[in-house]
Amino acid sequence: MYGVCTLALALLAASALAIGDDESIMYGIQTDVLKPGTTEEYVRYAFPLNNTTLLSSFTVCIRTKIIQYREVVPIFSYAFSDRADNALMMFQSRAQLDYYINDQKVSSGLNLRLDDRLFVWHLYCMVITHPAYWIYVDGKLLKEDRLTTPSTDIPLNGTLYIGQEQDRYDGGTDPDQTLSGFAAQFNFWDYVLEERTIKNLAGCLENLRGNVLSSDFATFDQPGVTSEIVPLQSLCTEEPMFVVFPLRRQVTGARIFCGILDGMFFVPEDEKTNNRLHEESNMFTEVCDFKSYRRLLLAGTDEEQEGVWVNFNTGKRLEFTSWFDGEPNNGKNDNCVVLRNDLPQWGDINCEYSNCFSCGMSSKNYFFIRGLCKPDEHRIRFIMDGYVNDRPYFRGYYGMAIFNVGEGTWVFKDTMANLTLATMTMEQPEEYPLGRTVWDVLEPFCDFAVGDKLRLGLSPCTIEEFMCSDGSCVPRNVRCNLREDCVDGSDENDCGIVLFSGRYASHRPPPGRTYREVLYIQPHVHIVRFSKIDDINLAFYMEFEVHLTWTDRNLKFKNIKEEEDKNKLSTEEVDSIWTPEIEFLNVNDGLLKKLKSNVYARQTGEAEPPDFNDAMMETVYLPNNVALVSKTFYSASFSCNFYLFSYPFDTQMCSVLIELDSADTSVVNFINESVIYTGLMTLPKYDIQKITSNLSVNSDYAVLEVEFTLERRWSLLVLTIFIPTILLLGIGYVTLFIRLAEFEVRAVMTLTTLLVLYTLFNQVSSDLPDTAYIKMIDTWFFFCIFLIFAVNVLHVLVEHLPATENNIIKISPNSDNVRVSKLRKVTGPWTMRTMRVIAFPIVVFVFNLVFWLTILAVG
Structure with missing residues (x-):
């Protein structure tokens, strides 16, 4: 009912x-x-x-x-x-x-x-x-x-x-x-x-x-x-939205400006919208009316065909046209469309002229005001909606407004509380507060006091983008990538990586995972090459890079790239943060050069969710998601205790001792050490075998020992030492086959061989360090020299044994003379054959016995 x-x-x-x-x-x-x-x-x-x-x-x-x-x-x-x-x-x-x-x-x-x-x-x-x-x-x-x-x-x-x-x-x-x-x-x-x-x-x-x-x-x-x-x-339909700007721009400038507003260079597509645009532009006659009939540039052109209107934005021909009588004219000299000042109709002009223009907006177009303290992103949305003091203005979703009050001065007002919060004056009075601008605070709000400088960012950039200083947007990941992606290059400004806290102290190590835990530093040694192995001075020369990785809980970081090499800290940042100090304990004669040193930030986790209130729109990382890496390149000489008893078949163990000098192990310590070698494994004198690293403690300070094995390459030494000595031994032995009557020949050969062996021994010894112990090479030369000496003694001994004489008649074929010579012949058991077959092996056995006894004694 x-x-x-x-x-x-x-x-x-x-x-x-x-x-x-x-x-x-x-x-x-x-x-x-x-x-x-x-x-x-x-x-x-x-x-x-x-x-x-x-x-x-x-x-x-x-x-x-x-x-x-x-x-x-x-x-x-x-x-x-x-x-x-x-x-x-x-x-x-x-x-x-x-x-x-x-x-x-x-x-x-x-x-x-x-x-x-x-x-x-x-x-x-x-x-x-x-x-x-x-x-x-x-x-x-x-x-x-x-x-x-x-x-x-x-x-x-x-x-x-x-x-x-x-x-x-x-x-x-x-x-x-x-x-x-x-x-x-x-x-x-x-x-x-x-x-x-x-x-x-x-x-x-x-x-x-x-x-x-x-x-x-x-x-x-x-x-x-x-x-x-x-x-x-x-x-059920969305009425076209636009904003008229009393700014003089050419077509290109108008399109760029509208793009910064996340809008489009506007053109009316029906008569109702065209009339609205003309009516709304009437408030700007003093600025926009110029040379007879021209008022507003429109996003249209008839370049392809006179009178056939094409939308700049889409490139498509539109049906609606509102040409004034006699327009368009002047052929291809005038290809841009302009709205007249007296009637809502169009004419065409040369595109080089500058006129006022309008930007088309929609409900999808809104700005963000960043730099405040709003609890959610919805509250920082702004739109361009209407005019205040004959200028377009910006208003927020929740009752805030930014508008011009004359002479290039803009105010930031909370319309709900009817309070003017801040003010700012543009350098160019006709410009708009887009991008990042600095305001003077007039009323306390958020964390700002009266008189503070407030940096605000106004742009359509989302949190996935970076806002350039002029308000245009580029992808966030191009920030600080060493290339200018913003037109004004502002994406490469203020590219520091470290965000300092107010109480940061660079003189003391940061805490570990908790404030009472030890700070652990991961050392990594990259050996680039061995430049020299010095047997005489018991040292080796090499070029290497030391990486020290740690986490600084007292720092935050920004704009970290996945590629570590792009996250290099500036010299000022390195000087302002704590970095670990190391000392090399076995440097030879102080020969240590630091060729270069840099500190990098390594991304180890995800960035924090973007802070929509951040006017700089930085990508911030918490300490746990970024590790600092100190990379220092050295050229140095290190001492090594060469043990040469087995020379030239010796294998040496050498090491580099790196001590962490920043503090004792109760404050900082090494963990998860590693080492790599990327140079040649085969050196002129040695082969690089095993390279290892281990940690130890020296007087309560952490020590990293990088140890590697050098195996001497003996093939050339065999060719230049052992084969010549064996040949010389053979020459000494061959003298036993020379006739007993040729004592001078046997004596000269054995003495010469003995001198050559001694000279070779001196030459080999000069290439080795002086040692108090006997080396195997010394024993070898001692054996060879004594053996030739024994052969020489045998020759003298045989010369003084009793012997008989036989006359031998020698008749020369070209002479009538007959010469009679005497030949000495050893009698008894000491025949020449007995000396070669029995005496020499006995000597060899005796000196082999001496050789091995020497080895056992030294070993």
Whole structure:
């Protein structure tokens, strides 16, 4: 019965207002965005108090468009008594939708995500048939669930508010919980609408009014609220948005400027928009009207064909044209389109002229104001919307505004509190505060005091991008990559890596994982090459690099690249941080050169989530996710205790001793040592065998020992020492086969051989260090020399043995003379044959015995 009466009243109202089926009433609630929220503006409908109708199944729908956010944006609120403050309510908080049914916040924790842009119409529907309910947004089912509360029918004797929240029946409104925007098509049905019908309503395919209540027909209380009849389709389409800039630019400059605003160089595509653009530009006649008829450059050209208009942005031909009589003209000399100053019509001009222009915006275009202390990113969104003091201005989603007050001075204002927070003057009065700018604080807010300098960044750059100083955006990963990706090169400015804390002390080591733990440093030695192995001075020369890796818990880092070599700390940063100190314990004669030294930051973990309040938009890493690496390149000589007993078949063990001198092991210590060698494994005198590293402690200080094996290459030494000595031994032995009568020959040969052996022995000894112990090479030469000496003694001994003489007649074939000579012949057991066969092996045996006894004695 109630529905029938309401419908009858609705028909009377419709007759009075003459609203067609394809029209609806739109209410403008608190549309002055530069004023704080108020409870004095609302749309309210009061049901009769004596109405006894109860509803257990019903549908409520409403369409709203938010133009500014408050802490809470109520969509509608229905209350019927103090017992049920919010019998039905739906509200939006940022991008989350919440709702009450029977005074219970059913959506708590559901996190229903919404499109949170401004200037976008959305249709919200709540469908209930106890215990089931459905929530629709823009025709899509957002939530389907069942109520856990007992069935409580909704009485139709309460009050309905659009754009206000009731904390109690017909009251308790809050200025921070209001709608700033537009509302239309509130409809209340006493039955459940089908999903198909709700989709049609969302798409403006039909205009079904509520049989209980319809905002198109019912009479609402609307103090301070505007209302107008609008076409139904206007609630489902987004009207073109643009901002006129009283700046003179050429076409290229205008396109770049609009790009920085995340917009597009604008061109109207229909007559209505064209007329709006001309009307809006009338406020800039003093600046923009120039040389007869020209006012605004448009994003169009007729370069390809005279009069055929092409959109600069898309390259596509558009149907709508509004040429003035006689335009276009002058052929290809004038290829750019301009809006006239006297009529909303076009002409063409030379593209080299500078004129004012407009930028097309949409609900998707918004800026971020960075450098504040807002709790979430939604609160730092800004848009360009309208004009203040005849200049476009920026306003925030939540009541902040940046606008010009003349002479290039801009103010930053909290319109909700009606406070001017900061001010700034541009160097060029006609410019806009895009990018990073420095402001003077006038009122205390966030952590800023009066008189502080506040750095703000205003741009459309997301947290995945880096904001250049002029407000343009580049990918975040190009920040500090040694190439200028920003037009102004600002991405390569202030590229320091280290973020210091206020109490940082560079003279003492940072703590370990906790403030009482030892700081562990990972040493790594990279041996590049061995330049010389010096047997005489018992030393070796090499070039190597020492890497020391540690974590400094007192530092944070920024803009760390995956490639370690791109994270080089500056000299000033290295001088300002703590770095470990090392000493080489076995340096030879102080021959140590530090060729170069650098400190790098190594990424070991992920960066912190980007701080949307950071005006510099840096990528910050916590200490645990970055390791510092000191890389120092040395050229040095180190002593080595060569043990040459087995020379030339010896193997030497040498080492480099590196001591951590920064503090004892109770403060800093080595851990996880490593060593690599990338040079040649085969040196002129040695082969590099095994290279190892191990840790030890020396007087409570950590020591790293890098040990390697040098195996002497003996092939050349065998060729130059042993083969010649063996040949000399053979020569000495061969003298035993010379006739006894040739004593002078045998003596000269053995003595010469003995002298050559001695000379070779001296030469070999001069290439080795002096040692107190006997080496195997010494024993070998001693054996060879003594053996030749023994042969020489044998020759002398044989010469003095008793012998008989025989006469031998020698007749020369060319002479008549006959010569008689005497031949000595040894008699008894000491014949020449006996001496060669028996005496020499005995000598060899004796000296072999001496040789091995010497080895055993020395070994």
